[in-house]
Amino acid sequence: MVASWWSRAGLGIFVHWTPASVPGWAPPHVPAAELPLAGRRSPLGWAPYAAWYENALRFPDSPVSAHHRATHGTRxxxxxxxxxxxxxxxxxxxxxxxxxxxxxxRYAVLVAKHHDGFCLWPSDAAHPHRARWHTARDVVGEFAEAVRAEGLRLGLSYSGGLDWSFDDRPIGTGADAVAAVPRGGYPAYAGAQMRELIRRYRPDLLWNDLAWPGSPTEAQRLLEYY
Structure with missing residues (x-):
């Protein structure tokens, strides 16, 4: 359902800010349709998106891996x-x-968690694989307060479909991305975090990225909670 205010809002700002902003690098743009034609069977490993830096590192012959070795060594x-x-x-x-x-x-959307799993708020949901994989400062809360003080609506985006800190298999194709949606304890973790974002920050716009890892019933309950 589209809120009436959003239909009238016009310009909005989408802020995509993750630890991938530290290296801040992506390969030169090549249209996605041309990547397989160039002989690359894993086009998403060569994707020109800085936010996919961690995934590209999992392909040893990718441009990102070459750049990383030259710039950051084995870090x-x-x-x-x-x-x-x-x-x-x-x-x-x-x-x-x-x-x-x-x-x-008229509104601003912050990516609260992208595919690398790094949270821009100090979440109470314990991460089972990467301790303290979040900001110490409450970036989401401070962002929310600042934009609302300027009369803007707040939106939050959350990567429900992928979390590379839970499933680190290299994603080279769309089929790989479907297979990499984390299972096990991840749906409960993601659900707890989404409820936390809703409860703490009350976003005017809620954006889930790619897919939802839980059942349709669980997704419906989350929407009802929002």
Whole structure:
């Protein structure tokens, strides 16, 4: 269901900010349809998206792997989480929000968790594989307060369909992506985090990315909770 305010809002800002912003690198753009034609059977490993940096690292002959070896050596992707947290000391959400409003935006959406599983809020849901894989500072909360102070609506995006900190298989194709939707304890973890985001921050817009790992019944209950 589309909210009436969103239909009238016009410009919105979508903020995609993860530890992948630390290396901040992606291969030159090649249209997706041309990647297989270039002899690459795993086009998503060559995708020109900085946010897919961690996945591309899992293909040893990918452009990202070559760049990483030359620039960061053997440093693991998870180490960028510490760099990200350190750099947050100088982050000013008010400055961002004022820039959004000055640009004419009526709402702003923050990616609270992308495919690398790193959370931009100190979640109470314990991560079973990567301890403290989240910001120490409540980025979501401060972002929400700042944009609302400027009269903007708040949106939050959450990667429900993929979480590479739960399932680290290399994703080279669409079929790989379907197979990589985490199972086991992940649906309960994702559900707890989504409810946490709704309860704490009350977003005006809620955006789930790619898929939902739980059953249709569980997804319906989540929508009803929202």
């Amino acid at each position: 693991p992707y998870a180490a960028f989480g510490g760099d990200f947290n350190d750099a947050l000391e100088s982050w000013d959400p008010t400055e961002w929000a004022r820039g959004f409003r000055a640009a004419g935006a």
